[in-house]
Amino acid sequence: MKSPGHCEGTDDDDDPRQWDTRSDCLVRDMLDRVADKWSLLVIGYLEERRHRFSELRRKIDGVSQRMLTVTLRQLERDGLVRRTVHPTVPLRVDYELTPLGATLHTTLCPLVVWATEHEAEVTAARAAFDTRAGAA
Amino acid sequence: MKSPGHCEGTDDDDDPRQWDTRSDCLVRDMLDRVADKWSLLVIGYLEERRHRFSELRRKIDGVSQRMLTVTLRQLERDGLVRRTVHPTVPLRVDYELTPLGATLHTTLCPLVVWATEHEAEVTAARAAFDTRAGAA
């Protein structure tokens, strides 16, 4: 829906790069989920332990109720997070990482490490670029 | 700019998860770049070899000229891609990955592998979720 037709746009003669072209949509799909404003935070917190809706809302608190719901629903739909409803009096809902979600978390860590290790380089590159652009 | 204030929203009492909270903004920033609709494709192609603007445009072709330009500029600004202008008659511009960009590509691969390996699980989870939702 978000990338209509472009998945089929690369099945021509040359395409020797290492990550499967025809999987790009799924890959991009997953990256979109992960790069989503809040998903990474949610996965990070849930890896730590099980959380209630309001716990997440409070911890991440820049997030609106709507976006937290949307984020959790997406993660749930992808099988990364499990939602458990306790029909108690003041309704209670728990969220936790599924085994699949845990493997994603593991896979994500190197990227986080990369970002941390190269933060200075990226920042410097941006500053240099902006200076050049500003000098023009 | 895109996440005003939320970087400081997690510096309360408890925050034992493994990826540094205060780095989340940079991490999210990098993930945003990478998860961007076209960045991953561009990085993939450039890792393979140097490309001209029009080569990328043709290969990725679902991308509009504008978005390819924007994407390349962002990657260039972050120091991940180098832009070389050849002032020949029919102007020619080459794009290639910088060493830093190459390290990101390397870091990205596991995520791509994850997505590929778990594609079936995610797809199945989505189908199951949608069925349940549809049955209601």
Place this chain on the structure above:
DNA sequence: CGGTATCCGTTCTGATACTG
């Protein structure tokens, strides 16, 4: 408590037209 539905401003994107 844990949502869902709706309204509405902001952002993003593609199409188009024009430039060096």
Place this chain on the structure above:
DNA sequence: CAGTATCAGAACGGATACCG
């Protein structure tokens, strides 16, 4: 060829109000 500028439509995200 390789862009930049502009504009309109689509998608996104927050605020609000209401429900189980």
